[in-house]
Amino acid sequence: MDLSQAILLRNSLRNNHVIMAYNGTVSDDLMVTLADLLKERLVANDDVKRSKLIFAVFMEGVQNLIWHGKEHEENMGMILITEHNKEITIMCGNRIEKDKTQGLKDRLAQIEGADKDTIRQMYRDGMSHASEHEGPGSGLGLLEIARRATQPISYTFVDVDEHSVDFIMAATI
Amino acid sequence: MHIAATDRTPAIDLTLTPLKLVMAGESFPEDVSAFYGEVITSINQLVTNVQGKLEVEMAFVYINSSSIKAMYRIFEGIDAYRQAGNEVQVVWKAEEDDDIMQELGEDFKDRFQSLNFTVEQHG
Numbered sequence: 001m002d003l004s005q006a007i008l009l010r011n012s013l014r015n016n017h018v019i020m021a022y023n024g025t026v027s028d029d030l031m032v033t034l035a036d037l038l039k040e041r042l043v044a045n046d047d048v049k050r051s052k053l054i055f056a057v058f059m060e061g062v063q064n065l066i067w068h069g070k071e072h073e074e075n076m077g078m079i080l081i082t083e084h085n086k087e088i089t090i091m092c093g094n095r096i097e098k099d100k101t102q103g104l105k106d107r108l109a110q111i112e113g114a115d116k117d118t119i120r121q122m123y124r125d126g127m128s129h130a131s132e133h134e135g136p137g138s139g140l141g142l143l144e145i146a147r148r149a150t151q152p153i154s155y156t157f158v159d160v161d162e163h164s165v166d167f168i169m170a171a172t173i
Numbered sequence: 174m175h176i177a178a179t180d181r182t183p184a185i186d187l188t189l190t191p192l193k194l195v196m197a198g199e200s201f202p203e204d205v206s207a208f209y210g211e212v213i214t215s216i217n218q219l220v221t222n223v224q225g226k227l228e229v230e231m232a233f234v235y236i237n238s239s240s241i242k243a244m245y246r247i248f249e250g251i252d253a254y255r256q257a258g259n260e261v262q263v264v265w266k267a268e269e270d271d272d273i274m275q276e277l278g279e280d281f282k283d284r285f286q287s288l289n290f291t292v293e294q295h296g
Contacts, residue, residue: 028203032181052235052273059201059237124280130242136205140238148273 017084026065026077026094034079035059053148053173054088060141061092061171067137068096078168087150093168101157101165108155108169111146119147145171174215182208183233187215193228194251200244201237209243216250220257227254232266233274248285255288263290270294 001009013021019041022034038058042051058081065077080091096104111119123143130138146153148171155169178184183198194216202208219227229251236244255261263285265278271294278292 049270049272052271055235056273059235063237063239120276120280124283127241127245127280127284130238131246133242136239138238138242140241144238 017082018080019083020079020081022077022079024076026062026079028066031059031062031066034062038081050173053150054090056148057090057145057171057173060144061090061169063137064141065092065094067135068094087172089170089172091168091170093166095160095164096167098159098163098165101167104167105157107142108153111142112152114146116147119143123147145169149173174212176212185212187212189223191228192219192223192225193230195230197230197232199234199236200240201235202240205239205243209240209247213243213246213250216247217253219250220254224259226260226262227251229261229263230266231263231278232268233277234268234271236274236277244281245284248281248288252285252288261288263288265290265292267292267294269296 020034020038022030035055035058039051039055042054046054062077062079065079077092077094080093082089082091111122114122123140126138126140126143130140133139142153151172153169153171155167158166158168160166174185174187176182176185178198181199181201181203183196183200186193186195251261251263265274265281267274267278275292275294282288282290282292
């Protein structure tokens, strides 16, 4: 990248009110390091209640990247956090295998159309089945994010090639 | 059993006299099943090894979603101990103004309705 492009990138980050941006391998250590930085900033600027919501959404979003990134050969994820008009938006994205998108799409569609009480009931039902869930997750991560966000979550899938899809989701608090 | 707290795992104390389980702190271990495996085993063994009232006190600051599946199994073990005819009292403590932990306590209470389960906030 030449320096003029770096300036453009910086301007773009600034114009979009980005306060944290990461693109690359997402590890457990990285999550803890970024969470500590985020916590410091939140404690300085926010009330405790809101900080806890933001922290919970961040953790669940990044854990999704760690676990689902491992399924793909390019273990790469993107984390973007913006702050604008006193709202924090956490965006997490990664590249996933095309044949694994349908389950995720169905789940997101279910959550997208649900009100807070319904999401809470889905969460409670999910708790009872969490121990049957394969892998390190519990199947509750997306519900946790939707539950803590103050606006409905948004997401998109973009085809990369015949095998891969870029997935990104955003939650605002 | 005594497990000391870390930045990302709770302190866990299980004593037999008095019969009491106390868990407090953060819960986002790197490997949830490795961290909670021994705890779940110990809780499940109570029913064959001891009798009498079990007190449970939980005071978490943050629990990630993958820890929920371990916590659910701990509550299943506690509930099995109750089903064996023992008195059980669970107190879930949330910090004042911590809606997330307050709600999670209510969610566990809802899932284990036969347990004597109190959710309270403290300053």
